[in-house]
Amino acid sequence: MDTSLVELLGMTAGCLTTGSFIPQAIKIMRTRDVSGISLLMYIALAVGLMLWLLYGIINGQISIIAANGVTLALVLIILVMKIRYR
Numbered sequence: 364m365d366t367s368l369v370e371l372l373g374m375t376a377g378c379l380t381t382g383s384f385i386p387q388a389i390k391i392m393r394t395r396d397v398s399g400i401s402l403l404m405y406i407a408l409a410v411g412l413m414l415w416l417l418y419g420i421i422n423g424q425i426s427i428i429a430a431n432g433v434t435l436a437l438v439l440i441i442l443v444m445k446i447r448y449r
Contacts, residue, residue: 377430384437397445405442412438
């Protein structure tokens with residue numbers, strides 16, 4: 364498979380998975396309802412994303428750094444709102 368196509372595939376996957384947290388963050392900001400959000404799940408997800416980010420930094424993989432860095436920021440925003448609004 365062409366290298367640029369593989370990179371495009373990775374970037375597209377990163378954008379879609381990262382973007383999937385935006386509607387949840389917006390909903391919480393609007394409603395302040397966090398009753399359906401699992402604190403433990405988001406903590407585990409944040410730790411996993413930190414490890415992926417570290418992996419990307421160590422290996423110099425920009426797509427992994429970008430996708431996991433942005434996703435981590437969104438997940439941390441949701442975590443802060445979960446703690447603040449409960």
